[in-house]
Amino acid sequence: MFTCRNYISSALLRACVVVGFGILTLQCGSSDEVTEPAESPLSFLSLFPVKQAVLVGDGFYYVVTAQDTAGNDLPDFQPKYTSSDPSVVRIEGDNRIQAIDEGTVTITASAGGQTTQATIYVGAKTYDLATLGPPRILNANCIDLSKIEKISRFRSTVGHSYVDGSGETCRSMKHYFQPYYPDVDWTTVDVYAPVSGYLLAVGLDGIYGYSVLIRPRDLPVMMVQLFHINLDPGIDTGGWVEAGDHLGRMASSNTSFDIAVDIGSKEEGTLLSYFDTMTDEVFAEYQARGVATREAAIISKEERDADPVPCVGEQQFTVHGTLPDWVVLN
Secondary structure, three states: OOOOOOOOOOOOOOEEEEEOOOEEEEEOOOOOOOOOOOOOOEEEEEEEOOEEEEEOOOEEOOEEEEEEOOOOEOOOOOOEEEEOOOOOEEEOOOOOEEEOOOEEEEEEEEEOOEEEEEEEEEEOOOOOHHHHOOOOOEOOOOEOHHHEEEEEOEOEOOOEOEOOOOOOOOOEOOEEEEEOOOOOOHHHOEEEOOOOEEEEEEEEOOOOOEEEEEEEOOOOOEEEEEEEEEEOOOOOOOOEEOOOOEEEEEOOOOOOEEEEEEEOOOOOOEEEOHHHHEOHHHHHHHHOOOOOOHHHHEOOHHHHHHOOOOOOOOOEOOOOOOOOOEEEOO
16 A cells, blocks of 8 residues: 655645545645546547538537447547637537637547547628629539530529519529430439538438538538439538539439529528629630520519519419520530
């Protein structure tokens, strides 16, 4: 049995304590020193999601995967977090991750001899569309354009009504891409991520494939949704894509692929034309196929209002307007 040596000054002697599994240890020193229990070693530690784009004011908890040295999962495990810039993202007392300003932050999680990191891109909650105009940040084409015959115009009467919360009604405020028929098997048409960002939602899209909702890294207040895709393995909610990454292929020859872009949510935000939000480099690919201007792919609000059609909610259009619905590629 160990004892505190007689030659240690009584002013320094404070305690001889036993900690953990009956191992006897000696503690000598001032009364404000605290011995913390030794951390159990881990063999694995990870955070999910590894990358994400959020808005100022958003908060969330990481999904933590931790394993002990025997490879057993440790449910509800909480590591120690640090933020590379607490003025942008701070760690709350309950390990809630809270975005408080714009910027990019690395979150480091440590425990049991293991360390892992995750990245957060924080953007503003609002975008001044009236002052700044449409943000042209979609820097990769969303589809293999060589197999596409025509594209529906913004506010067309193709498909079904798809509107935002601005008060516009009975119009399709997105774009459909129709491949050549019958020369092209539509399920071979490749679909790509039009921008780098966080996969905010991935889910079934009716009876034809899946839809993907992307929150762009450089403008998280924007949302880009792609519809009717047979997805590649690994494309799922909480994932990350880089511009130009292969997402999958068109889901069916019975329905077109389509894309919608909005600032804010569809119900509360503003839907924009894909042609208004692509970069000049991407638009050049469409110009090469005969789309002379961005406006050629857009029916203005005033034009559609002057050529109204009836609709019932988001059911398919049964009446079409007199304005051309499609831009036919050369």
